Amino acid sequence: GxxxxxxxxxxxxxxxxxxxxxxxxxxxxxxxxxxxxxxxxxxxxxxxxxxxxxxxxxxxxxxxxxxxxxxxxxxxxxxxxxxxxxxxxxxxxxxxxxxxxxxxxxxxATEHAPAYHAELVTRLQRAVAARLRGASAQASTRACVAPPPRWSNLGLFDTSDVSYDKACAALARFLADSAGLCADDRVLACGCGAGDELYLYKAEYGLRHVTGFDADPAAAAGFTQDLNMRLLHRPAATLRGAFQPGIFNRVLALDAVCHFNDKRAFFADAVALLPPGGTVGVTDVVVAADAPGWLRLVLLVMNIPACNHWSPTRYEAELTALGLEGVTIVSTGARVLPYWLPGAMLPYLDYASVVARVPLAAATAPLPPPRRRVAVIGSGLAGLTTAHTLVSSGLVDVTVFESRAKAGLGGDAQRFGEGDDDEAVVDVPLRMIGRGYYSAVENLAKELGIPTVAASIDCAFYGVDLRGAARLFVLSRSYVAMAITILRNLPEILHFRTSLGKGEKDKETFGEWLRRCGHGSGSDSDPVGLWVTMGQMSWVLSCTYEQVLGYPANIVNDFARGLGLGLRGMLTSNRIVRIHPSVEALQVALSYGATLTYGVRVGGIDERRDILGTQYDAVVVATEALAVPHVLAKAAPVFAQVPYQASSIVLHHDESFMPARRADWRTLNVERQPTSDMSQLTVWLNQYYPGVPFARPTFETWNPLRPPEHAQKQVYFQRAVHTADTPRVLAAIEAEQGKDGIYYAGAYCVYGMGLLEQAAVSGAAAARRVLKDLDLTAPDVHTAGTKNGAQERRRQLNGAHAAADTATLDASPNGTNHSPRGRSVLVGHGHGADQPHGDVVADKKRAHNGNRNGAHNGLAAVNLQQ
Ligand SMILES: Cc1cc2nc3c(=O)[nH]c(=O)nc-3n(C[C@H](O)[C@H](O)[C@H](O)COP(=O)(O)OP(=O)(O)OC[C@H]3O[C@@H](n4cnc5c(N)ncnc54)[C@H](O)[C@@H]3O)c2cc1C
Known part of the structure; x- marks a missing residue:
């Protein structure tokens, strides 16, 4: 503003x-x-x-x-x-x-004026609600919930002395009762504010499956998400494309629909989302057909657009025109409006619940096909994207198996200030996402309503080169100083830009490309541009300088081009974003609807695809390539041929890892020493997460040159390395896809930098392939429009019902309860609540021994404070 x-x-x-x-x-x-x-x-x-x-x-x-x-x-x-x-x-x-x-x-100003208006009204409502809440003596209305209530609806006041929170809860019950909510329902609650109604539906109506969304990002951030109850952040403008049809059988909007841009579009979207027999229910302001102009103006000021001023007759006509039946309008205005509005407005306004139903399918509809089961091994981004894409199709039951006790994607995150109001989560590793190169990850986040925030990034490069000379190159925060630095190195910058424009030869490695374009040999005595580039690429690719030089040149250069790592990339720092508040948000959203089975190291799968006594129609192996020979009884030799490099990350407070002068400290600090064949990256977390109240300078160092003091946590990784042989390896993996119903996903499976982007791309591709091979097609608008589209869609939607049923997660503290339909979850099986100590030690040794092609162990984490 x-x-x-x-x-x-x-x-x-x-x-x-x-x-x-x-x-x-x-x-x-x-x-x-x-x-x-x-x-x-x-x-x-x-x-x-x-x-x-x-x-x-x-x-x-x-x-x-x-x-x-x-x-x-x-x-x-x-x-x-x-x-x-x-x-x-x-x-x-x-x-x-x-x-x-x-x-x-x-x-x-013109673009955002309506949004500012809407935000102003919402803030006003919240402020009034907070005031009323403060005034009421006994606020709590919930039987089941930890966080204090933050209701902000108009409320249903049975008596004048009822507290505001109780009135809000009564209005939520009024809607739930009008819509006939019951335990088996799968509810989408639109514009659900801080999510109080979700808690109420779960506690009082026994709902197992409820999703809410709200336009306020703070609502999702402040909500305790779990696998059966989640609150997403997404603008209320449209429901279309946001959720797969058939997943929810009730779409509810409690005291929100009048503020949506276009109420008619909301109901039309709800019809498209709901299966036959599903209901849409709202509580809403109803406006008399003869309401005067001044009243309509007041409604506009209250952020109720003119297109949403519906009378009861218009309500019925509009919903019927959309194909809904059994439209029921129950007035309750007398218990709502007098509390808020002056008497002059009351004759023209009413407040009511409106409920309508999508007609039931014709009795002749074909029976749904038997449900298919797919197992996904590994819960990194590739595995979870596979699971999400499959679950979203509504056509298969999905079980994810993970060898660790926590998800691979965000499981190593570190919590700061646990239990405090300002509790914050720091991702380990940081999960940086660069605009221009990460379209699949960005689209996933957008689709799921997970916000990303720009990370403030600037860099310092320092250390000692092979000649023993100290080097320091700092990208300044001052634009004047930055301009001077750029001017001083302009010939080299322009040279790199021109070389990037020239492109790469077939099968050329990055080292060969550098030499061909006259950039030097990649050793420490090279000019500053190359010294910086090698330091940067070594940590971005988590590998040695030698491995960087052996990378296919077009992989590295496409990354540089995508991120704009030329002059523009140096000047602007807003191209790197991170998932907010942490990658855990993406992890929870991607896992939704799948059965999660953590703590089980899957091994020895053969062509029967049998895991823990259940036979699966397809198995997607989304582990590291080096784990594939352990997962399968008979794996193709190609998986063992993917080279891997071990890395480690330490969370610590040791300031000696930063440049000597505090003025040279930057968000990313890259150190090179002749004693190591990899660069060390130290991220200054206080700068990277400006909102987190760290008590003192806190750092995350990737591949530390020495053990830091005051270490808080250390995590070990293996990362695939691409070479000139990569095209052959990828072709061999491609040839294995789908053999015996077994598929492969992972960042290593896709030509690229081996980052989260490649993991997401490969996960989605594997899922699509599975659906195609199982002869299942995800419902989409095209299917619905074809000759047999309506029938086909109904068949798929009926299937989707069952899918959502099986998505229920019954966390059993005592271990497995794996029904034939994969309905429940297995907790703490095999490798219990934390990675067994032996594994950690083994991985630690491998990491420190620099085991390049190391034996399988995937990830392991140990909390040094424990
Ligand atoms: C130090 C470091 C920092 C990085 N930082 C970034 C970054 O900032 N941005 C970015 O885009 N990328 C980053 N990456 C790369 C990114 O981490 C990988 O691209 C990504 O994790 C690959 O995802 P994946 O799903 O393919 O595999 P993984 O994340 O490796 O997931 C595989 C999963 O399979 C599980 N598994 C293995 N064997 C079995 C078994 N037998 N049974 C069951 N489960 C099994 C593993 O436990 C693991 O959870 C970084 C990598 C490293 C090493």
Whole structure:
């Protein structure tokens, strides 16, 4: 909101001054020019430190340029003033308006005005709710819930002395009862605020499966997500495409639908989501057909758009036109509205529950096909993306097996301030996502309503080269200093850019490409650009310099091109994002609907695809390649041929890992020493997670050159390394896909950097392949439109019902209870609550011995404080 305001402040004084009958004694023009120049200087020369946050985005940079531009133009205006006041004021007015930031501000203001209005009304509602809550003596209405209630609906007041929270809960019950909610229902609660109604539906109606969403990101962040009850962040603008049809049989909106952009679109989307017999239910303001204009205006101010002013007759007509039947409107306005509205409005308004049903399928509908079962081995991003894609199809039952006691994707995250209000989670490893290269991961997050936030990234490179000379190259936070650094190294930067434009030869390695383009040999005595590049690529790829040089050149260069690692990449720092609040959010959302079986190291699967006594129609092996020979009784030799490199990560407080001068500390600090064949990355977590209240400087070091002091946690990894042989290896893996109903997914299976992006791409591809080979097609709009589309869709939706049934997770503390339909979950089987000590020690040794092709052990973690 500050952007348009800033521009108003900048632009208003000049014309105002011209309008004043008596000119002020202080010259406004030089005054504002000085102010603008001072502001621009302050931003451009600002010193590094926690308070220094901008300019870091394109928009903020543009504002800074604008400040300087406005100042210069105002000076020009002063100059002109002596000659012609009219020309002066035109120059002062018009020219700044043409500046880029002013255009941007105007655009933002028009684009965001409705959103600001909606947000203002929501905040107002919340503030009123908080006030009422404070006033009520006994607030709690829940039998089952830990967090305190944060209801904010209109409430149903049976008596005038009922507390606000109780009234809100009563309104939620009124809707649930009107919709006939029961334990077997799978509910989608739209615009559910902080999620209080989800707790209530679960506690009082015994629901096992409930998903809510709200436009406020804080709602999802503050909610205790679990596998059967989740709250997503997504704009309420449309439901279409957000969820797979057939997963929910009730779509509810408690006191929210009147604020949606278009109520009709909401009901149409609900019809598309619901299976035959499913119901949609809302509580809503109903407006009399003869309501006067002034009342409609008041409703507009209350953020109820004109297209949502429906009378009971219109309600019935609209819902019937959408194909819904049994429209029931139950009025309860007298128990809701008098509490809030003046008497003059009451004759024209009512408040009611509206419930309608999607017609039942024709009796002749074909029987659903038998349910298929798919096992996914491994719960890294590849395994979870496979599971999510399969579950979303609504066509198969999915069981995920993981050898560790926690998920592979976010299981190693570290909690800070546990139990406190400001508890925070730090990802280990950090799970950085670069815009421009990670489209699959970004799309997944978007689809699931998981927010990403820009991570503030800048770098320092330091250490000693092979000649024993100390090196230091710091990307400055000051744009002036940065410009000087870039100018000093401009020939080298331009040389790299030109080389990237030239492309790569067939089968060329990165080392060969560097030499061909005249960038040096990749040793420590090379020019600064190469020294920095090798340091950077060594940690990005988690491998040695030699392995970096052996990478296929187009893999590394496509990554650089995707992220814009040229001049632009050095200037802008907002291309790296992270999942908010931590990758655990993505992990929970991806796991939804699958049966999770942690603590089971699967092994010896043969062509019968039998795991723990259950036969699966397909198995997706989403482990590391080096684990495949252990997972399968007879694995193709190619999996053992994928080279791996061991890495480790330590969480610690040892400041000696940072550059010697504190002023040179950056978010990413890359150290190279002649004693090691890999670079060491130390991430300054206080900068990377500005919102986390770390008690002292805290670091995450990847591949430490020596053991840090004050270590908090150490984790070991194996990561696949690509070589010139990769195309042959990938072709061999491709040839194995689907043989005996066994498929492979993992970052190593896809041509690329072996990052999360490749894991997501391979997981989705494996799932699609499984569905195709099992002769199942995910329901989509095209199917519904074809000749037999309606029948086909109904068949699939009926199947989806059963899928959601089986998704229920009965956490049994005593271990396995694996029914033939994979209905329940197995906890703590095999390798119990934490990785057995022997594994950790073994992995530790391998990591330190630099076991390049190491034997299987995957990941292991040990908390050094325990
Ligand atoms: C130090 C380091 C930092 C990284 N940082 C980033 C980053 O910031 N951004 C990024 O994009 N990428 C990063 N990566 C790469 C990223 O971690 C990998 O690309 C990604 O984890 C690969 O996912 P995956 O699902 O293919 O495999 P994995 O994540 O390795 O998952 C495989 C899973 O299979 C399980 N498993 C193995 N054997 C069995 C068995 N027999 N039975 C059951 N389960 C089994 C394992 O326990 C594991 O959970 C980093 C890698 C390392 C090493």
């Amino acid at each position: 500050w952007l348009p305001l800033l521009h108003l402040l900048l632009l208003l004084p000049m014309p105002l001054a011209q309008l004043l009958p008596a000119q002020p004694s202080v010259e406004v023009a030089p005054f504002y020019a000085a102010l603008g120049l001072a502001a621009a200087a302050w931003h451009l020369l600002g010193q590094p430190g926690p308070a220094y946050a901008w300019p870091s985005t394109d928009c903020q940079l543009s504002i800074t340029i604008d400040l300087a531009l406005c100042s210069l133009l105002t000076l020009l205006a002063v100059h002109l003033k002596g000659r012609s006041p009219a020309r002066t004021s035109i120059a002062a007015l018009a020219l700044p308006l043409l500046s880029p930031a002013a255009v941007l501000a105007l655009h933002l």
